[in-house]
Structures are given as structure tokens and as C-alpha cells.
Amino acid sequence: MWRYVLRRLLQAIPVFIGTTLLIYLLVFALPGDPIQALAGDKPVPENVLNTLRDRYNLNDPVLVQYAKYMFGLFQGDLGENYTGQKVSEMLSGRWVVTAQLALTAWTFELVVGIALGAWAGLRRGRLADTLVLGGTTLLIAVPVFVLGYTAQIVFGLNWKIFPSAGTDQGWPVSYLLPGMVLGSLGLSYVARLTRTSLAENLRADYVRTARAKGLGRTRVVGRHALRNSLIPVVTYLGVDFGSLMGGAIVTEGIFNLPGVGQQVFQSIQLKEGPVVVGAVTLLVLIFLLVNLIVDLLYGWLDPRIRYE
Amino acid sequence: MTKHKEVDPTGPAGAAPAPAPGAGAGAPGTSAAAVAEAGGTVGGQAASLWHDAWRELRGRWVFWGSLVILALVAAMALFPSLFTGRGVNQGCDPNLSKLGPSGDHWFGTDLAGCDYFSHVVHGARPTLLIGVAVTLFAFLIALVFGMLAGYYGGPLDALIARITDVFFGLPFVLGATVILVAFPSHGPGAMTLVLVLLGWTTMIRIMRAQVIAVRDADYVQAARLLGASDRRIMTRHILPNAIAPVIVVATLNVGNVIAGEATLDFLGVGLQYPQVSWGLQLNLAQSYFVDHPHLLLFPAVFLSATVLSFLMLGDAVRDALDPKLR
Amino acid sequence: MELTKEPDAVPPPRDAPEDGHLLEVDDLHVEFRVRGRDVQAVNGLSYTLAEGETVAILGESGSGKSVAAQAVMGILDTPPARVTQGSVRLRGEELLGLPERRRRAFRGDRISMIFQDALSALNPVFTVGDQITEMYRVHRGLRRKPARDKAVELMERVRIPSARQRLGDYPHQFSGGMRQRIMIAMALALEPDVLIADEPTTALDVTVQAQIMRLLAELQDELRMGLVLITHDLGVVAGVADRIVVMYAGSVAEQAPARELYARPAHPYTAGLLASVPRLDQRGGPLVPIKGAPPDPAALPPGCPFRPRCPRAEAVCAAERPPLVTVGPGHAAACHFAEEVHGAC
Numbered sequence: 016m017w018r019y020v021l022r023r024l025l026q027a028i029p030v031f032i033g034t035t036l037l038i039y040l041l042v043f044a045l046p047g048d049p050i051q052a053l054a055g056d057k058p059v060p061e062n063v064l065n066t067l068r069d070r071y072n073l074n075d076p077v078l079v080q081y082a083k084y085m086f087g088l089f090q091g092d093l094g095e096n097y098t099g100q101k102v103s104e105m106l107s108g109r110w111v112v113t114a115q116l117a118l119t120a121w122t123f124e125l126v127v128g129i130a131l132g133a134w135a136g137l138r139r140g141r142l143a144d145t146l147v148l149g150g151t152t153l154l155i156a157v158p159v160f161v162l163g164y165t166a167q168i169v170f171g172l173n174w175k176i177f178p179s180a181g182t183d184q185g186w187p188v189s190y191l192l193p194g195m196v197l198g199s200l201g202l203s204y205v206a207r208l209t210r211t212s213l214a215e216n217l218r219a220d221y222v223r224t225a226r227a228k229g230l231g232r233t234r235v236v237g238r239h240a241l242r243n244s245l246i247p248v249v250t251y252l253g254v255d256f257g258s259l260m261g262g263a264i265v266t267e268g269i270f271n272l273p274g275v276g277q278q279v280f281q282s283i284q285l286k287e288g289p290v291v292v293g294a295v296t297l298l299v300l301i302f303l304l305v306n307l308i309v310d311l312l313y314g315w316l317d318p319r320i321r322y323e
Numbered sequence: 324m325t326k327h328k329e330v331d332p333t334g335p336a337g338a339a340p341a342p343a344p345g346a347g348a349g350a351p352g353t354s355a356a357a358v359a360e361a362g363g364t365v366g367g368q369a370a371s372l373w374h375d376a377w378r379e380l381r382g383r384w385v386f387w388g389s390l391v392i393l394a395l396v397a398a399m400a401l402f403p404s405l406f407t408g409r410g411v412n413q414g415c416d417p418n419l420s421k422l423g424p425s426g427d428h429w430f431g432t433d434l435a436g437c438d439y440f441s442h443v444v445h446g447a448r449p450t451l452l453i454g455v456a457v458t459l460f461a462f463l464i465a466l467v468f469g470m471l472a473g474y475y476g477g478p479l480d481a482l483i484a485r486i487t488d489v490f491f492g493l494p495f496v497l498g499a500t501v502i503l504v505a506f507p508s509h510g511p512g513a514m515t516l517v518l519v520l521l522g523w524t525t526m527i528r529i530m531r532a533q534v535i536a537v538r539d540a541d542y543v544q545a546a547r548l549l550g551a552s553d554r555r556i557m558t559r560h561i562l563p564n565a566i567a568p569v570i571v572v573a574t575l576n577v578g579n580v581i582a583g584e585a586t587l588d589f590l591g592v593g594l595q596y597p598q599v600s601w602g603l604q605l606n607l608a609q610s611y612f613v614d615h616p617h618l619l620l621f622p623a624v625f626l627s628a629t630v631l632s633f634l635m636l637g638d639a640v641r642d643a644l645d646p647k648l649r
Numbered sequence: 650m651e652l653t654k655e656p657d658a659v660p661p662p663r664d665a666p667e668d669g670h671l672l673e674v675d676d677l678h679v680e681f682r683v684r685g686r687d688v689q690a691v692n693g694l695s696y697t698l699a700e701g702e703t704v705a706i707l708g709e710s711g712s713g714k715s716v717a718a719q720a721v722m723g724i725l726d727t728p729p730a731r732v733t734q735g736s737v738r739l740r741g742e743e744l745l746g747l748p749e750r751r752r753r754a755f756r757g758d759r760i761s762m763i764f765q766d767a768l769s770a771l772n773p774v775f776t777v778g779d780q781i782t783e784m785y786r787v788h789r790g791l792r793r794k795p796a797r798d799k800a801v802e803l804m805e806r807v808r809i810p811s812a813r814q815r816l817g818d819y820p821h822q823f824s825g826g827m828r829q830r831i832m833i834a835m836a837l838a839l840e841p842d843v844l845i846a847d848e849p850t851t852a853l854d855v856t857v858q859a860q861i862m863r864l865l866a867e868l869q870d871e872l873r874m875g876l877v878l879i880t881h882d883l884g885v886v887a888g889v890a891d892r893i894v895v896m897y898a899g900s901v902a903e904q905a906p907a908r909e910l911y912a913r914p915a916h917p918y919t920a921g922l923l924a925s926v927p928r929l930d931q932r933g934g935p936l937v938p939i940k941g942a943p944p945d946p947a948a949l950p951p952g953c954p955f956r957p958r959c960p961r962a963e964a965v966c967a968a969e970r971p972p973l974v975t976v977g978p979g980h981a982a983a984c985h986f987a988e989e990v991h992g993a994c
Contacts, residue, residue, distance in 0.1 A: 029485060029488075029489075030485075030488045030489055030491075030492050031492075033485070033486075033488070033489030033492070034489050034490075034492035034493055037489060037490070037493065038493070038498075038501055038502070041501075041502045041505070041520075042501060042502065042504075042505040043505070045505070045506070049505055052505050052506065053504065053505055152631065152634050152635060152638065153627075153631065155630075155634060156578065156582070156627050156628075156630040156631035156634055157623075157627045157630075157631075158582045158585050158586050158589070158602075158623075158626060158627070158630070159586065160585075160586060160589045160605065161605070161619070161623040161626065161627060164609070164612050164619055165619070165623075168612060168613060168616065168619075172613060219769065220764060220766065220769040220770045221769065221770055221771055221772040221773070223719075223724055223764070223770070224764060224770045224771065224772070224832075225772070226724040226756070227722055227724050227756060227757060227761070227762040227764075227836075228756065228757040228783065228784060228787070228835070229753050229754065229755070229756035229757030229758055229787070229788060230753075230757075230783070230787055231753065231787075234787065239772055239775075242772075242774055242775075243772070243773070243774055246774075256494075257494025257495070257497060258494060258495065258496065260494060260496075260497055261494055261495065261496025261497045261500070261586075262496070264496070264497075264500070264590065265496075265586060265589070265590065268590075279500070280590065283500070283504065283590055283591045283592055284591055288504050288505060291500065291501065291504045292501055292504060292505065295497050295500055295501040296501060298497055299492070299493060299494070299497055299498070299501070302492070302494055302497070303492055306492075316774065317773075317774060318773070318774060318819040318821070319773055319819070319821055
């Protein structure tokens with residue numbers, strides 16, 4: 016197991032460097048003046064732009080710029096906005112909100128997704144299966160912001176089942192509706208993965224063995240088949256975290272949750288490019304970290320992987 | 324990040340390929356195995372796979388339903404004048420702002436008093452164009468480099484795999500947001516470029532796994548022994564037998580790109596006024612949805628129906644190609 | 650060493666039946682529903698098994714032998730499979746009509762099964778210790794610790810070296826032969842009356858095959874258990890089987906005591922099988938393959954299913970399905986010309 020952990024850690028390093036370098040090059044090393052580009056058509060005084068050019072070391076060679084930028088990142092320096100406020104300060108306190116939202120969404124998609132997927136997988140080709148497949152395809156097709164506004168209008172404002180916006184009622188009440196909206200895409204994939212995987216595993220030889228051992232149906236399905244079926248679901252969770260972070264920008268914007276996503280949402284509208292770049296880069300780093308953890312979890316779940 | 328993670332993040336295809344041990348990309352892998360198993364002549368067997376799939380598809384209403392919707396949207400994109408007499412942002416009357424649907428304005432009017440129906444019609448073109456163009460370019464990249472990586476293996480394969488890992492580390496919406504914020508202009512061309520950059524990784528992984536599955540088949544070995552060149556083996560023998568699952572994923576991918584592009588438009592990092600697109604319409608109207616739900620309803624329905632059609636089409640084709648999955 | 654059973658074990662008491670049969674399978678029919686059509690997989694299979702006896706069921710793939718075994722175990726997927734007719738009695742008690750809960754109590758406890766490919770038949774994500782102790786924990790309600798001790802005893806009994814250390818290993822960490830030993834240990838954990846072994850050595854090297862067969866024979870002697878050995882391999886059967894049932898296209902072609910069957914087959918199919926394998930006592934003779942391929946169970950020809958491949962086929966074979974004809978003590982064959990084939994050898 017430790018060899019597996021070590022190998023995964025070593026493999027993660029080039030990806031980590033490559034991905035951050037990629038972002039950096041695309042943001043700061045494209046032809047033209049990146050600082051002016053970040054401001055878009057918004058008028059920014061020349062001396063502010065100059066300060067920023069200095070701040071991002073744009074007069075150094077690209078790789079030196081990148082190294083200085085990464086060094087800053089590791090010290091918690093995410094850059095500044097046009098008025099000189101530190102991005103890290105703007106984000107402090109917002110992490111809790113985003114973490115609570117992500118946790119709600121993740122719990123929702125895991126619990127409901129696995130339940131729906133298992134239900135459909137056990138009744139493959141029957142009505143339950145068709146319903147789950149159709150419903151999840153629909154959820155995947157409706158973009159998250161459409162779903163967000165629809166849910167806010169229907170459940171929040173018309174039916175008043177959930178608070179429609181803000182965090183007045185704290186966790187979990189205020190986070191339920193946004194969490195479900197945010198988790199709906201992941202839920203669909205989790206349900207479909209569980210369904211296919213379970214249906215496949217139910218036909219596996221070891222399930223036949225489990226039945227020949229005289230085990231009850233609950234034990235055969237719940238312990239033997241489902242445990243194997245969840246392996247692909249876990250590997251999906253890492254990928255899913257990326258879309259969850261992207262969705263958090265939209266969801267926090269719509270439901271007015273004061274998280275990191277909302278800051279990004281507002282900064283885009285205020286054309287505060289440096290804030291967007293700083294915050295999103297950090298989200299990508301978190302995504303890479305979560306993926307690494309999921310990889311390690313995968314090795315723990317599937318003993319065959321560890322010994323390759 | 325790992326080779327085991329062949330879970331496809333971009334489409335319901337992801338639902339099917341459970342990373343079965345040894346089977347590479349799951350569903351696509353199995354269909355490749357079915358293809359490889361069949362052995363025998365090359366072109367003929369790939370042809371009969373498609374032939375069987377077509378016979379299967381013909382009888383399914385999901386397939387025809389999706390096609391009808393997509394044909395309608397394509398017609399709107401290609402010939403908007405068939406549907407509306409108004410040009411882009413034409414005939415707007417600020418006094419008629421935010422009207423509900425009526426005989427004059429079927430879908431009502433928007434903030435600037437423009438006819439919402441003609442806006443929706445004109446919005447089809449950039450939306451569809453970006454979805455199809457991004458997928459097409461990503462598909463070509465995946466085809467060429469996935470083939471080279473899978474066929475030659477070794478250092479080339481390792482290099483391509485590492486580069487794929489790096490790009491895979493950028494989630495679609497997050498990556499596009501950070502890049503587009505710094506991108507000088509937001510025309511459809513720039514959008515396509517950025518989305519291709521982020522969208523080729525899934526397909527190349529599936530293509531590579533497919534090529535590896537087919538590469539060592541007996542008929543490929545036979546062709547090699549008969550002195551066929553590498554190029555001929557790749558294009559004539561491997562490609563026809565490896566491409567089917569990639570096409571399925573590409574179909575699903577069009578839907579996902581359209582949804583992603585709309586999200587970026589909505590966030591304000593995508594297309595900008597005076598461009599028109601469904602996502603941009605929703606962006607501009609976002610503060611007024613509660614009091615004027617038609618502003619949300621019409622672009623959202625067209626957007627979702629288009630995405631849904633691509634997803635259902637992809638699902639149907641996959642089911643038809645791989646009967647074992649049903 | 651003994652594997653004790655608690656007195657209040659779930660399955661009913663084991664009184665010896667009057668006729669002395671341990672397992673009786675009578676006129677078993679199994680149907681599969683495939684794409685809206687019913688396909689006969691097993692078509693009237695009957696055999697009996699006594700304590701300590703080994704019956705081999707011999708047949709090509711698709712002959713219905715594995716399906717029949719799973720029907721006896723009660724682990725067929727229903728649907729698509731369905732037992733349409735027949736009876737399976739264990740010590741006189743009918744199993745087929747039992748409600749699933751009672752049927753389950755027999756499985757693994759009184760009647761056990763091992764499979765061909767132990768790598769896929771063992772669950773890849775649980776340790777072998779977990780999978781063996783599960784038998785004690787589920788059927789006997791033992792706690793973790795005593796169950797583990799019993800599992801170690803059992804693994805030693807099937808000769809797995811350093812058993813206690815290997816309890817925490819996963820199936821893929823064992824060699825093929827060791828994995829099959831673990832399957833055997835698991836199946837024999839509760840000392841069943843009947844063990845059904847479905848191609849237990851097919852996936853193994855020849856030398857390992859012999860070890861596994863010897864181990865099975867030894868354990869069978871110790872436990873006085875009845876063994877149903879399902880195989881396509883005449884070589885595996887030769888040394889161990891007391892009686893042989895030859896299956897063709899879902900039904901019995903011939904059954905006989907092992908020596909009798911080898912010496913004087915009464916069905917052209919059996920004769921063909923014997924002629925197609927090399928034998929040490931008939932060196933230099935030509936090997937004669939059976940022509941053609943086994944029939945598609947979905948499209949059985951009328952009359953005798955073996956007719957299209959049979960060298961002796963005549964008009965009557967196409968018209969009438971031959972019944973089982975007794976040609977000697979315990980020897981019967983389903984052939985219109987059984988007497989003649991039997992006499993010819």
C-alpha cells in the first residue's frame with residue numbers, strides 16, 4: 016500500500032506543475048498585454064496597471080514569472096485587485112460557505128445517486144430503470160444555472176419549501192436547495208455509474224459463488240456486488256469535484272451564498288480579472304488535491320490496483 | 324490522473340464505462356472486444372457492426388425524436404430567415420420591454436424590447452456552431468494522437484499520456500473561466516479555441532484504449548506479415564474497428580460542450596453583447612426571471628432540448644453498437 | 650481435527666433415507682427465456698448419488714451440465730432460467746418446491762459447490778479470510794475470533810502453507826492452485842453432504858490438476874460426502890468417478906459405472922468421445938474426432954439430438970426420440986441401437 020501511495024504522490028507532481036504552468040501561460044504569456052486584457056473594456060488608471068505589471072513580474076522571463084507566482088501562491092498570496100486589496104483577504108471567511116455547500120451537494124449526490132442507481136440496476140430493463148435513466152439524462156441536459164433559477168423560483172419563491180436565497184437560516188437549511196441543484200449533475204452520473212456497474216457485477220462469477228454459499232439476498236447484493244460496483248463511483252468523485260467547483264460559482268451566484276464561488280461570480284461581472292484568476296487557480300489546486308486523495312482511496316477500495 | 328480513471332466526465336457515456344479491470348474503457352472496450360473477437364475480414368466486419376447498429380436504431384423512437392429536434396435546431400442555425408423576418412437585434416422598441424408572449428411576439432420581448440422569438444432563433448447558430456466545431460476539432464486531435472500513442476506505444480505514448488494528464492487537471496468550467504477572463508476577445512472563434520484546448524482529453528483516452536485493444540488482433544498481425552505499411556495498417560485496419568466508441572462519446576460531447584458554453588456565457592466570460600446566443604440571453608435577463616419567467620423559459624427550453632437530443636442520440640447509438648449493455 | 654456443528658443448526662436433521670440415496674435428481678427440466686423464446690437447456694436429467702460416491706457428469710460445453718448443477722443448487726437466475734419439471738431430493742427431502750429462505754439454509758451447508766475459475770469466483774475486494782469466515786458467521790452465527798480460528802484450520806486442511814498469515818491476503822495474491830484450494834475450503838467449511846464441483850481443474854496446469862483431484866478425493870473420504878464432478882474431460886473422470894452420466898444437448902445420452910462405460914459404451918456419442926482421446930492401452934491407433942458441432946439448444950432437431958453427427962443414424966432416429974434403454978446392471982443409453990453398440994465392443 017505504501018508503495019502505491021508513494022507512486023501516486025510522485026505521479027501527481029508533474030501534473031501539478033504542468034497544470035499550473037498551463038494556466039499561467041494561458042493567462043499571462045499570451046500575446047498582448049495580459050493586465051489590460053484582465054481589465055477587459057473597464058477603464059483602469061495607468062498607474063494601477065503599472066503596479067499590477069510589476070506585481071506579476073511581467074518584465075521577467077516567463078519561467079521566472081511562473082516560479083515567483085507559484086512561490087507566492089504557496090505563501091497564500093493570490094494577488095490583488097485593482098484597488099490594492101489582497102485576493103486572499105477577500106476570500107477569507109468565504110471558504111466555510113463553499114465547503115458547506117460542496118459537502119451538502121456531495122452527500123446528496125452520493126446518497127441519492129447510489130440509491131437510485133442500485134434501484135435501477137436491480138430492476139434493469141424495467142420501469143424503475145427507464146425512469147432513472149430518463150430522469151438522469153434530463154438532469155444532465157439542463158445546464159446548472161437553468162436548474163438553479165427554476166428551483167429557486169418554484170421551490171423557493173412559489174412553494175416556499177426552502178429559503179430562496181442567502182444563508183440566514185444557516186447550515187443545513189439554507190444550503191439544501193443550492194446543494195441539491197449543485198449536486199444534481201453528479202447525482203445523475205453517480206446513479207448511472209452505479210446502475211451499469213451493479214447490473215454488470217450481479218452477473219459476475221463471485222456473486223454466483225456468494226449465492227452458492229447460502230447468503231441472503233441482502234448480503235449478496237449489499238456486501239458482495241455493491242462493494243465492487245462502488246469502485247467506479249469513487250473514481251468518478253474525483254472528476255466530479257471539478258464540475259462541482261465550477262458549479263459552485265454558478266450556484267453561489269444564483270442563491271446569493273457568500274462563498275468563494277460568489278466572489279468569482281461577482282468579480283467576473285465587475286471585470287476584476289486578477290481576482291478571478293487568483294481564486295480559480297486556487298480552486299484548481301484544490302481539485303488536484305482532491306483527485307489525489309480519491310486516487311489513494313481507490314487503491315484502498317480495490318486491492319488489485321495496489322500491486323500493479 | 325491515472326489510467327484507471329477512464330470514467331468519462333463529459334457525457335452519459337461515463338455512466339456506462341465502469342472501469343472494469345483490464346477492460347480499459349469499459350463499454351467502449353467491450354464493443355472493441357466484440358469487434359476484435361469477430362476476427363475475419365476487416366472492412367466488412369466494421370461495416371456489419373454499423374449495419375446492425377442501424378437496423379437496431381431504425382426501430383427506436385428516441386433516435387428519431389432526437390434527430391427531428393436536432394434537424395429543427397440546425398435549420399434555425401443555417402437559415403434563420405425561414406423562421407423570423409427580423410435580423411439580429413433588429414426591430415427593437417424600448418417601450419415594449421419585457422412583454423409576455425403574445426400574437427405579435429410569440430415568446431414575448433426582452434429587456435431592450437427586442438422580439439424574443441427571433442432572438443432564440445438567431446441564438447441557435449453560435450450555440451450549435453461552437454458545440455459542433457469544438458467536438459470536431461477535439462475528435463480529430465483524439466483520433467490522430469490517440470492512434471499514434473496507442474499504435475506505437477513507448478515514449479511517444481508516455482509523452483502524450485502525461486500531456487493529457489496535465490490538461491485533464493483543468494476542469495472544464497473552471498479552466499475556461501480562468502483562461503477566458505484573460506482572453507483579449509470573446510468571439511465564437513476564441514471560444515472554440517479555448518474549449519477545444521480543454522475538451523480533447525476524454526476522447527483521446529478512449530481512442531488510445533481502443534487502438535491498443537485492436538492493435539494485437541490477428542488480422543492486424545496478418546496485415547503486418549503481408550508487408551502492409553504502418554500507415555496503411557492504421558488507416559485501413561485499426562481505424563474502422565476502433566472508432567465506434569469515440570464517435571459515441573463525440574456525440575455526447577456536443578451536448579456537453581453546448582451546455583458548458585451556455586454556462587460560460589451566463590457567467591459573463593463567454594460571448595458578449597452584441598453577439599446572440601441562448602446562454603447570453605439568459606445572462607442578460609438573469610435579474611428579471613422572477614417577475615418575467617418567459618425570459619428564462621424560452622432560451623432554457625431550447626438549450627436543454629438541444630443538449631438532451633445530443634445526449635439521447637449518443638446513448639441510442641451506443642446501445643445499438645453494443646447490445647451487451649442492454 | 651474436526652469441524653463441529655452446533656446442535657441447533659438451521660437445516661433439518663439428517664436421517665438416512667430408506668433407499669440409501671443421498672441425492673436424487675429426477676427428470677429435471679430447465680428452460681431459458683431468450684429474446685422471447687423458450688430454450689430447453691436441460692431436458693430430463695436423472696441421476697442418483699450415494700454417500701461417499703462420485704458421479705461424474707460428462708458433456709461438451711452447452712450440453713446443459715453446468716445449468717443442471719446450478720438448478721440443483723438453486724442458484725440459477727430466475728428469470729431468465731426456470732425449472733419447469735422434475736425433482737431434486739436431498740436425503741429424501743424435496744428441494745425444488747421450498748421457499749427461498751429454507752432453500753438457502755441448505756446451500757453451502759448441506760450442499761456446496763465449487764467453480765471452474767477460482768479467480769473470478771472469489772470476490773476480488775475481500776480477503777480470503779473474510780470470504781471463508783463468512784460461512785461460519787452467516788450459517789452458524791460464530792463471532793469473528795472463533796470463525797477465524799476455524800478458517801485457519803480449514804486452510805491448513807486443504808494444505809495452504811502458513812495459513813494464518815495468508816488469511817489477510819486477497820485472491821489475486823494466490824496462485825491458481827492455491828485459489829482453488831481456497832474455494833474448496835470455503836465449500837467444505839460446514840462439512841456438506843454433497844459437493845458439486847463444476848470443472849474444478851479446467852483452469853489449472855496438469856500437475857496442479859492432479860493435486861487438486863487427489864485433495865478432493867481425500868476430503869471426500871474423510872467427510873463421507875457425495876461428489877458430483879462436472880467436466881468435459883474424460884481424463885479427469887477416469888481415476889475418480891464411480892459412475893458416469895454422459896450428457897448431450899440437455900439430456901442423458903448414457904449412464905453407467907465408470908469401468909463399464911469405458912469398456913463397453915452403449916451410445917455412439919460415448920463411443921465417439923472415447924475414440925477421440927488418446928489412450929495408453931491402445932497405442933498407435935488412430936484418433937477419430939466426432940464430426941460436426943453440438944446442436945444449438947434453441948433449435949434442436951426432432952428425434953435424436955445426436956442424429957446429425959451420428960455414424961449409425963437411420964430413418965428412425967429422425968422420427969423418434971430414443972428413450973433410455975437398460976443394457977446392463979446400472980447401464981442405460983438413449984439410443985435406438987443401444988444393444989448393438991453395447992454388444993459391438
